[in-house]
Amino acid sequence: MSTARELLGWASGVFSGAGRPEPELNAELLLEYVCDRPRLHFRIEAEETIPPSQETRFKRLARQRATGVPLAYITGFQHFRGLEIKVTRAVLIPRPETEELAGLILSGLVKYTSQSPLVLELCTGSGCLSCAIASEMPSCRVIASDISAPALRVARANAQRLGLDGRVAFKQSDFFKSLKGKTDCIAANPPYVPAGELLSAQKELSFEPALALDGGPDGLSAARKIITGAPAHLKPGGLLFLELGSGQARRLAREMDAKIWDNIVIARDLQGVERFLSAKLKTEAI
Numbered sequence: 053m054s055t056a057r058e059l060l061g062w063a064s065g066v067f068s069g070a071g072r073p074e075p076e077l078n079a080e081l082l083l084e085y086v087c088d089r090p091r092l093h094f095r096i097e098a099e100e101t102i103p104p105s106q107e108t109r110f111k112r113l114a115r116q117r118a119t120g121v122p123l124a125y126i127t128g129f130q131h132f133r134g135l136e137i138k139v140t141r142a143v144l145i146p147r148p149e150t151e152e153l154a155g156l157i158l159s160g161l162v163k164y165t166s167q168s169p170l171v172l173e174l175c176t177g178s179g180c181l182s183c184a185i186a187s188e189m190p191s192c193r194v195i196a197s198d199i200s201a202p203a204l205r206v207a208r209a210n211a212q213r214l215g216l217d218g219r220v221a222f223k224q225s226d227f228f229k230s231l232k233g234k235t236d237c238i239a240a241n242p243p244y245v246p247a248g249e250l251l252s253a254q255k256e257l258s259f260e261p262a263l264a265l266d267g268g269p270d271g272l273s274a275a276r277k278i279i280t281g282a283p284a285h286l287k288p289g290g291l292l293f294l295e296l297g298s299g300q301a302r303r304l305a306r307e308m309d310a311k312i313w314d315n316i317v318i319a320r321d322l323q324g325v326e327r328f329l330s331a332k333l334k335t336e337a338i
Contacts, residue, residue, distance in 0.1 A: 054107055057098040059083060063114045070118040078123055079114070085127045086110045120255035132180040135187060138210050142202035143178040144264040149321050150241050153295045154184040156319060156328055157239050160291050161189060168193065169236035172285065174227060174278060177264055179207025179220070181241065186216045194220045197231060200263060227274075228281040234290070238282050241295040242274035243267040271297050275304055283312055288335040294328065301329040 054062075060079045067075035080091040086106050087094075094100065102110070113126050124130040124145045130137050132146040133154055139145055161169050168191050173182045176196035186194050196211075198204050204222050211220040225231050244267040245253065257265060267274055275294055282292050292313075296304065301318045308316055313331040321327035 053101050053104055055099050055101055056083065056094040059102055059107060059110055060094065066114055066118050072118060078117060081123060082113055082117065083110060086113065121259055122256045125259060133184045135183055135214060137178050137180045137183070138206060138213065139178050140206055141259065142200065142261060143206050144260055146178060146180040149327055150181055150295060152321050153241060153293060153328060154181055156330065157185060157237065157293050158188055160293065160330065161192060161237060164236060164291065166236045167191060171237045171239060172235040173197065174238065174240040175242045175274065176207050177203050179210045181239065182220050183210055183214055183216055186219045187214065195223055195235070196220055197223045197225045199224065199226045227277050228285055231285060234285055234287045236287055237291040237293070238286060239293040240278055242278060244271045244275065244297040244300060246271040272300055272304060279308060283333055286333045288333060290333045292331045296327060296329055298325050301326045304329055
């Protein structure tokens with residue numbers, strides 16, 4: 053039998069040798085998951101002996117992680133703005149940048165005139181963004197849409213588990229094709245990786261659904277569809293929020309019709325990347 057210190061050292065070495073990022077943190081998170089104890093516990097009780105069954109499982113999962121399988125797919129969840137979000141290989145793993153997107157949306161909705169805004173999220177995936185908005189703004193109602201039926205099953209399960217299924221509705225749709233009516237806000241973290249970059253992308257991305265990543269030749273195919281279709285699904289003065297790849301927000305902003313959109317704003321993420329694009333539909337646009 054091995055101690056926690058020995059297992060963490062072994063796993064960190066395996067992860068480092070395989071070129072995985074943050075090897076020590078990954079080792080701690082994996083041991084936390086396998087033993088169902090907070091990782092701080094093993095910093096204090098480093099000499100605690102790990103039961104053989106847990107050691108065997110830990111090493112098996114560590115070898116999976118070393119091949120590049122994202123930790124969230126191994127544990128089956130990812131934390132997102134204080135929520136525990138279930139993930140499977142049918143959905144993109146929630147990123148910190150999308151947590152920032154949620155913050156921008158919530159700030160925008162607070163300033164919006166509607167007391168009970170209706171938000172439409174396209175490309176919802178795991179439903180993390182819709183669940184966060186509904187959780188943090190109880191007066192808000194959300195429609196979460198995705199073309200992928202497996203992704204919607206994951207998103208619906210997350211809303212139900214978090215007690216949000218009464219305020220988050222789900223609709224399968226290829227962007228706006230099956231959607232009717234107007235909303236106060238449209239938000240999306242659409243696929244934005246240029247198709248030519250997918251093959252050369254980091255190993256972890258190869259385990260995530262290509263449907264949630266492939267943004268076409270320049271990465272903006274999905275975003276352009278959203279901007280084109282949004283005016284017909286927004287109330288006058290309605291808000292639009294998008295998460296995009298590096299360099300894409302400024303390019304897309306230049307393409308937006310000034311006769312339709314107002315208050316076009318580009319915001320940087322915490323790493324300084326121009327990551328987010330927001331705009332307001334002009335009241336006379338529709």
